[in-house]
Amino acid sequence: MRIAKELLAWGGSIFFGIAFALFISIFVFQPTKVLGSSMEPTLKPNHHIYVSKLPRTFTYKPRIGDIVIIDSRVNRARTWKDDLLDTPLFSMFKERHSHDVWVKRVIGLPGDTIMIKSNQVYRNGQRLKEDYIKEAMIDTPDAHFVIPENQIFVMGDNRNNSRDSREIGSIPIDHVLGVKIF
Template identity: 55%
Template sequence: MKMLTKIWGWMSTCGMAFVITLFISVFIFQPYKVEGHSMDPTLHDQERIYVSKLQRTFSCIPEYGDIVIIDSRINRNRSLKDDIMEFPAFEFILGKKDNIYYVKRVIGTPGDVIEFKDDRFYRNGVELSEPYIKETMNHSSEMKWVVPENHVFVMGDNRNYSYDSRAIGFIPLEHIMGKMIF
């Protein structure tokens, strides 16, 4: 009986630690790993970053220039179940899914007009100062986007090698997993 009480004590302690870790990971803070070169030179392939999920938890719109983690599957709604099932321990047990998370920089927020002309980006008619980009984007045609409500426009810092809003479209706010803090 004494041994059973000890085992129960250990199991309940481990269970409580797991629940607390899950809560922190889903709602407050989580590490991610950069995969690929779309954020060069700011972030590098395989670099570990730490993300605050408070912005997502409280449904805040990110600010211009924020580096965010996005769920690239924008054609589906996200739910709390997604957040729980994407907890790293579950991904380890169930097997890692395809790379669905992208690390990108917020360029436009709801209502913004984003334009690419004369090899430069403009937001609401004002040229963007972007000292963080790797090189000038190789694109000859002019483009224009109007960011819809509850969405953002994101791009990688390595514009010539980034799969971002130019290709996948506007990112729903519910698909922003968090904001990089360090």
């Protein structure tokens, strides 16, 4: 009887610990590993960053220059199951890292017009001053994007080696999984 009570107490503590860890990683903050070089020189491959999930938990109001993690599967709605499976607790049991979660910089907000012309980026007709990019863009086709309501436009800092909104279009706000804090 005493052993059963002790096992129950241990089991309850372990369950509470796992539930608390899930709550923190889904709603508060989460570590994320940078895969690839699309954010160089700002973030190097295999860097670990910590992102705040609080803006996503409440109402995220993006700001130009925010570094965000996004779900790149913009052609489908996100579910609570996605939020759960994207936590570090579950992702450590996956065989390989997901290539659906990207780290990018916010370049455009709802209502903005983004133009890429002669390998330069313009927001609402103003050329961006981007001292954070790795190198000037080369061989980027001219493009024009109008950012819809409740969406943002993101790009990697290593423009010549980045999959971003130029390829998949604007990102729904609910696909922003967190904002880099450190």
